[in-house]
Amino acid sequence: MSxxxxxxxxxxxxxxxxxxxxxxxxxxxxxxxxxVNIETRQxxxxxxxxxxxSSTYDHKPIQQVIAExxxxxxxxxxxxxxxxxxxxxxxxxxxxxxxxILAESKNPSCDLTTASSGKTFxxxxxxxxxxxxxxxKKILMVING
Amino acid sequence: MSEKNxxxxxxxxxVIFAAIAVEGVLLxxxxxxxxxxxxxxxxxxxxxxxxxxxxxKHYLLQALTYSYYQAAYDLANNGGFQNSQSNSNCIPxxxxxxxxxxxxxxxxxxxxxxxxxxxxxxxxKSDVTVPSYSLAEFDRANEILKASANNNLVxxxxxxxxxxxxxxxxxxxxxxILLFDIGKNIANDLNSVSASNYNDAxxxxxxxxxxxxxxYGGSNVNILITTQNLGSSNENFAAxxxxxxxxxxxxxxxxxxxxxxxxxxxxxxxxxxxxxVAISNACT
Numbered sequence: 001m002s003x004x005x006x007x008x009x010x011x012x013x014x015x016x017x018x019x020x021x022x023x024x025x026x027x028x029x030x031x032x033x034x035x036v037n038i039e040t041r042q043x044x045x046x047x048x049x050x051x052x053x054s055s056t057y058d059h060k061p062i063q064q065v066i067a068e069x070x071x072x073x074x075x076x077x078x079x080x081x082x083x084x085x086x087x088x089x090x091x092x093x094x095x096x097x098x099x100x101i102l103a104e105s106k107n108p109s110c111d112l113t114t115a116s117s118g119k120t121f122x123x124x125x126x127x128x129x130x131x132x133x134x135x136x137k138k139i140l141m142v143i144n145g
Numbered sequence: 146m147s148e149k150n151x152x153x154x155x156x157x158x159x160v161i162f163a164a165i166a167v168e169g170v171l172l173x174x175x176x177x178x179x180x181x182x183x184x185x186x187x188x189x190x191x192x193x194x195x196x197x198x199x200x201x202k203h204y205l206l207q208a209l210t211y212s213y214y215q216a217a218y219d220l221a222n223n224g225g226f227q228n229s230q231s232n233s234n235c236i237p238x239x240x241x242x243x244x245x246x247x248x249x250x251x252x253x254x255x256x257x258x259x260x261x262x263x264x265x266x267x268x269x270k271s272d273v274t275v276p277s278y279s280l281a282e283f284d285r286a287n288e289i290l291k292a293s294a295n296n297n298l299v300x301x302x303x304x305x306x307x308x309x310x311x312x313x314x315x316x317x318x319x320x321x322i323l324l325f326d327i328g329k330n331i332a333n334d335l336n337s338v339s340a341s342n343y344n345d346a347x348x349x350x351x352x353x354x355x356x357x358x359x360x361y362g363g364s365n366v367n368i369l370i371t372t373q374n375l376g377s378s379n380e381n382f383a384a385x386x387x388x389x390x391x392x393x394x395x396x397x398x399x400x401x402x403x404x405x406x407x408x409x410x411x412x413x414x415x416x417x418x419x420x421x422v423a424i425s426n427a428c429t
Contacts (some may be wrong), residue, residue: 003154007154007157009216010157010161011157011160011161014161014164015164018164018168019169020167021172022171022172024177024180025172025175025176026175032182032186033177033182034184035186036182036186036189038185039189039193042189043193043196045194046192046193046197047195047196048237049200050196050199050203053200053203054203061207063203063204063207063209067207068287068397071397072397072404072405072406077213094408109147123196124267125200125202125203125204125259126204126269126270126271127203127207128204128208128211128268128396129211129404130211130214130215130398130404131212131215131261131264131265131398131399131404132209132399132402132403132404133250135211135264135265135268135399136265136268136269136270141240
């Protein structure tokens, strides 16, 4: 009888150890998959923003066009200029400064509100402006992943 | 002990060994996939820092252009001299009764460009460490401005460190520098003028203006020379000449904290004559 109990006890201990050894790896893997997915989406929106700022309009980099618009309101059609570029990259986006939305998607199914948080990804960078009181401006781009 | 219990022991042992074998396979598989995921996470981190570095390089390249035009604007406004009187209507003398005081405008311009570029570098506020820029060069033949620092751009995170060359070059309009070159030649010519009276001086000044307007007419630099007599008569004269040189194009610069598109204008005085008058040269 005691031998049976001992075997059962060993089996129980083994089972518990088996589960405890596997469980952290499961949890870590799930966590890692989630993180890698988020990081990949973040890289994607970063690349989109970089591609946008490097592209040209009116023989100038878009980064310069945005800077001139912010500093001197030189491009009243900035929404169209940026949308023409961004529509080719994604169908749900918004690009803004701290004080102004420069362009956003006209797609009616595009939802970038906080209600859909967890699905939106953003990238930001600073761009230089002609030197003055504010010589730098932050640009934020948000997409729905 | 019952027969049943005697048979149970080996079964349990077999089950345990089988479970160990299965666990071994599962562990190996999971560890392998986890290792792949860790590498994927590291690679996405590398992508992120590379993108950050690219953002910084784009920023600094554009900042270099803005720095150049702002520096040229401010320097021309101060008659080629670097001083703190940027808000005053300061017009220096480049030639006084045969003595030339032409500023080292090219050196001053380079210093000013670097000052502005370093301010932009400080304002970048990203994970990239921007070094202090210490060398600016003008390639006049190709109209290229170059700036470089002693250290690289560096971005360091917990898992990865990347560096990139901090040197930049940008094609810019060299007409602002041409203003100073033309001004220097005009000042040299005015410094050599010898006139017997004020009317004679006016004729010689007009000849100089025509010469440079014809020479640089193709560049469309606007050259204006006006003169007034600070002396007491036509014979006892002191011809104070105001030389104004202006670019035909406008540039995006800040003027009294208002950003707009303005031409760059260089102004300086030259004075010569038979009568010495007291003048102040508060700009130098």
